[in-house]
Amino acid sequence: MKKIKRKIKILICIILNRIFILIFPLQKNKVTFLSDVRKVMGGNLECVYEYLDDCQYKKIIALKGDHRDKRGFIKKIKLIYHLSTSHYILLDDLSRECNYLKVRKNQEVVQLWHGAGAFKKFGWSRSNTGEDVGPIHKGYRTYTKAIVSSDDIRSCYAEAFHMDISKIKATGFPRTDMFFNDQYKENIKKSFYQRHPRYQGKKIILFAPTYRGAPVSKATYDFSKIDFQQIYETFHEDYICILKWHPALYNNIQRGYVEIPDLSQYNHFYKDFSNYRDINDLLIVSDILITDYSSVIFDYYFTHKPIIYFAYDLDEYTGYGGRGLYFDFYDYVYGAIATTTSQLIEDIQKREMYDEKRQVFYQKFLSACDGQSTKKSCEWIFKESA
Structure with a gap:
């Protein structure tokens, strides 16, 4: 019917x-x-x-x-x-x-x-x-x-x-123009800290992974792959961690289809910004990005800050029956790759930039953005x- x-x-x-x-x-x-x-x-x-x-x-x-x-x-x-x-x-x-x-x-x-x-x-x-x-x-x-x-x-x-x-x-891409506008970036930072004065003096980790599952209506994520408590214990004194779930995943969280971990005991460290208007503003104020197979890696390139790929399911995600990528995963990498929470913590502490890989990445994927x-x-x- x-x-x-x-x-x-x-x-x-x-x-x-x-x-x-x-x-x-x-x-x-x-x-x-x-x-x-x-x-x-x-x-x-x-x-x-x-x-x-x-x-x-x-x-x-x-x-x-x-x-x-x-x-x-x-x-x-x-x-x-x-x-x-x-x-x-x-x-x-x-x-x-x-x-x-x-x-x-x-x-x-x-x-x-x-x-x-x-x-x-x-x-x-x-x-x-x-x-x-x-x-x-x-x-x-x-x-x-x-x-x-x-x-x-x-x-x-x-x-x-x-x-x-x-x-x-x-x-x-028009949305990348803002990264070439120094005054715009300063205004974004000023506005952000006016609204969130408690974040002043803290470094910001932005955790913005993509979703898993197909079709998009079944978007989910395996939260068990990351130890939120261990990350809190390691970084809560100097950092805050902004969570930005993919819109498809966030919609399913809002509808009650996907259950997320209860992080209320760490509410001074983990902040959910999933309903924030534009992720590019968060890229501007963040100090380091943790993502995986998300297209946010392309916009983030223009911030000239460290990135970590938390790819715990690389073989499954890129293989037949998974989502699949257009090029080899390592063509997209201009930062560290972590598959466990321990590796993730170590890479956050190192904050490496991988300059040579960054230039190759730009020429292949972003050369028209000026x-x-x-x-x-x-x-x-x-x-x-x-």
Whole structure:
């Protein structure tokens, strides 16, 4: 019965989309900013939104925090209307709204994506890992353009989106521009410590791993692999540790699907910032990052601070049946690798920088990011299609 209802809803969306196309013209310079994974504007979407002149462009915002959240009936109809009549539709992740969309002549559906580089396999690339991705990712066929952070990874996105590589351009990622703006970084630090004065004088460890499991609705993490008490006992006098769970994992924690350890006895050391607006702000204020296979490694590169990869399940994660990576894991590494809590503690204490690896990493994954990525992206998306 659920499948029948779902098919009926999709059919209604298709019919409404086609009716709106017949009745209403494409509205020149109307831009819809669409995301099913964020409640507030952020990342590449926000950078482009702020760059565009309000007088020249009509900007529509259509956001929700989770794929599973439902838009109300009226909101859904309005969204279909906006998608049917917008000259430009900009996304930063998968949106199933594209599954029923018929792309009109001169209409642009542009994937800005949410993470720089090309780390974990996504989209159609995941069919090589044994996962059935067809029903989930068929909306990718609507994309007319996509941006990436370097020329070397255009082929990865072409595979993931089933797009001709000529439609993918290395403009750099707009969200990285902030790291080239010294005044912006100083303002972020000042604002952060005004809101959290107790953190003054403490070094900040940012723990931001990605999730495990597929599909994204089953996102989880094996918290037993890390000894939170041992880390507290070693570092609590000089550090605080900010926890930033991946949005998919955090959504499942909030829904009660995933249980996290009770860290209340260490509440002066561990701070959960999972609902913080933008992780890039946390990258700026942190002193060291602990992550694993997360695309946060690409943004963090520009902070010029130590990074540790806590990869306790490397073989499982990268192998067939796991998530899979586009390149060998060690191509992504410009910091220490730890697989146990003891190694993690030792690497935090060492704080090594691995300068030679950093340069190779930049050339492969981030060479188009130069502080002008928003400008370059907008010129390609809007001026070349005007």
